[in-house]
Amino acid sequence: MMNKPNAESPKKRLNGGLPPADVVQDGIALRLRELYSNIENEGIPDNLLNLLEKLDEAERAQTGGQTPEV
Amino acid sequence: MADTESHQLQFKRELLKTLPSLRAFAISLTGTYDKADDLVQEAVVRAWSRQDSFELGTNMKAWLFTILRNEFYSQMRKRGREISDAEGVYTEQMSVHPNQLGSIDMKDFMTALNKLAEDQREAIVLVCASGFSYEEAANICGCAVGTIKSRINRARGRLQELLGIDGESDYGPEPHIAAVLRHTVSV
Numbered sequence: 237m238m239n240k241p242n243a244e245s246p247k248k249r250l251n252g253g254l255p256p257a258d259v260v261q262d263g264i265a266l267r268l269r270e271l272y273s274n275i276e277n278e279g280i281p282d283n284l285l286n287l288l289e290k291l292d293e294a295e296r297a298q299t300g301g302q303t304p305e306v
Numbered sequence: 307m308a309d310t311e312s313h314q315l316q317f318k319r320e321l322l323k324t325l326p327s328l329r330a331f332a333i334s335l336t337g338t339y340d341k342a343d344d345l346v347q348e349a350v351v352r353a354w355s356r357q358d359s360f361e362l363g364t365n366m367k368a369w370l371f372t373i374l375r376n377e378f379y380s381q382m383r384k385r386g387r388e389i390s391d392a393e394g395v396y397t398e399q400m401s402v403h404p405n406q407l408g409s410i411d412m413k414d415f416m417t418a419l420n421k422l423a424e425d426q427r428e429a430i431v432l433v434c435a436s437g438f439s440y441e442e443a444a445n446i447c448g449c450a451v452g453t454i455k456s457r458i459n460r461a462r463g464r465l466q467e468l469l470g471i472d473g474e475s476d477y478g479p480e481p482h483i484a485a486v487l488r489h490t491v492s493v
Contacts, residue, residue: 287351
């Protein structure tokens with residue numbers, strides 16, 4: 237078990253994490269965090285996933301041989 | 307070869323993990339979902355082409371945010387300022403997305419956020435929403451830590467002014483927000 241000071245709960249490993257400990261947790265910060273959690277939870281749009289697949293395929297084709305091109 | 311493969315695999319995993327928050331940051335920069343998605347795509351292509359230069363174990367998130375931000379500002383310089391601050395579009399688009407929160411003043415909050423100066427919005431988003439430390443935010447923005455802190459303070463002050471709150475007390479953490487946060491985090 238990791239025991240970092242700001243990792244009270246394993247749930248907090250979410251993308252975006254939580255603000256660092258030295259940031260004031262006022263209502264503004266909370267609202268902002270809430271807003272961004274929402275956006276982050278919308279997931280990754282398909283066009284972006286498609287792009288990643290294409291990049292992946294291109295890479296496979298390229299490194300199918302021996303040395304990866306730089 | 308195994309090394310290269312595992313580097314690639316890990317790179318991809320980390321990239322994928324970072325995408326939702328990278329996208330959220332892009333939305334705050336561009337003000338619209340469409341432009342944000344374009345920007346994220348460009349940043350991903352760029353990051354991908356530079357993956358050999360990325361050292362695993364270092365901060366992928368900060369690295370990607372820096373690439374995306376640089377991409378955004380270089381496009382702005384090329385195209386002029388039309389990219390940003392399409393007044394209202396940010397909030398309009400966002401409101402289309404049902405936020406399952408039921409917190410009514412979220413829309414007001416977004417409108418206010420949209421009125422902030424760019425550098426202030428960026429600073430407060432990076433630290434308070436994206437979870438970077440002041441130091442990381444300063445690195446991403448290429449400025450001093452003190453500059454980030456003062457931008458955040460100004461952003462806070464301006465938001466309080468725009469939202470008509472005097473201090474923290476009116477707007478402190480409320481139980482339902484905390485519950486929602488716990489809920490969204492566990493999804």
